[in-house]
Amino acid sequence: MIGLGCARAPLPSRGPLPLRAVALPLLLVPPATLLAVSYVHPLYVDRYVLYAYVGLALLLGAALERLARTRRVVAGGLAVLSVAALLPYSVQLRTPQSRIDDPLAAARTVRELTRPGDGVLFLPARRREPIMSSPGDFRGLRELALARHAIPSGTLHGIELPAPSIRARMLTAGRIVTVNDPPGQPLDDTPQERMKRAVLTRYFHRCAVRDVTGMRIVLYARPGRC
Known part of the structure; x- marks a missing residue:
């Protein structure tokens, strides 16, 4: 709404296209398109369309520039207020x-x-961010489900073994640590994920649970080995 309001004001036009013809579509089209697609399949994440706010910056800047030519004190006050309003959010x-x-x-x-020697599983497999960003913290642990790493396989998170192979590897471990989605998230319904949950439930006891921002870490062990 702020962008539309700024676009209604007389804005400078020094190039082959008016500023609003560039800035307004940039502000509106990417988020609107992603929102529309999300009615079919949920994809909307604000960081995917963060670049669209360049359009808002252009419109605000042009409106402030025009205002500064006629009412410099008002324009300066609005600029200071804008920075003051955005500073806490920017810091956060x-x-x-x-x-x-x-x-x-x-x-x-x-x-x-x-x-060292404990197994590690990611439930679901896309929860591999911790080992990809801090591989040193996983040194000495055995990845029980991974078949091919991300870079050699040309994927974001690597490729996992078939479900029977994951089961066989899990049964060789005395203790397994799992990196999970936070509570309340839907469970992935792939054969690999179902197998991981089934083996943990049948053959392992839950020893420790730790919640961090956006994830849950659980340590499992064979009976008597917590």
């Missing part, structure tokens, strides 16, 4: 608490709960 965005998850905290928790 640069803290770990602003993230929906904290892979570094998850990796540290894995290191605290485990010892």
Whole structure:
């Protein structure tokens, strides 16, 4: 709405296209398109369309420039107010608490709960962010489900083994640490994920649970080995 309001004002036009013809579509089209697609399949995440706010910056800047030519005190006051209003949000965005998850905290928790030779699983497989960002915290642990790493396989998170192979590997472990989605998230219904949950439920006891931002770390062990 702010962008539309600024676009209605007389804005400078020094190039082959009016400023609003560039800035307004940039502001509106990417988020609107992603929102529309999300009615079919949920994809909307604000960071995917963060670049669209360049359009808002252009419109605001042009409106302030025009205002400054006629009412410099008002324009200066609005600029100061804008910075003051955005400063707390800008500072908060640069803290770990602003993230929906904290892979570094998850990796540290894995290191605290485990010892060399323990197995590690990611439930679901896309929860591999901690080991990708802090591989040193996983040194000495055995990845029980991974078949090919991300880079050699050309994927984001690597490729996992078939479900029977994951079961066989899990049964060789005395203790397994798992990196999970936070409570309340839907469970992935792939054969690999179903097998991981089934083996843990049948053959292992839950020894410790630690919650970090956006993830849950659980240590499992064979009966009597917690």
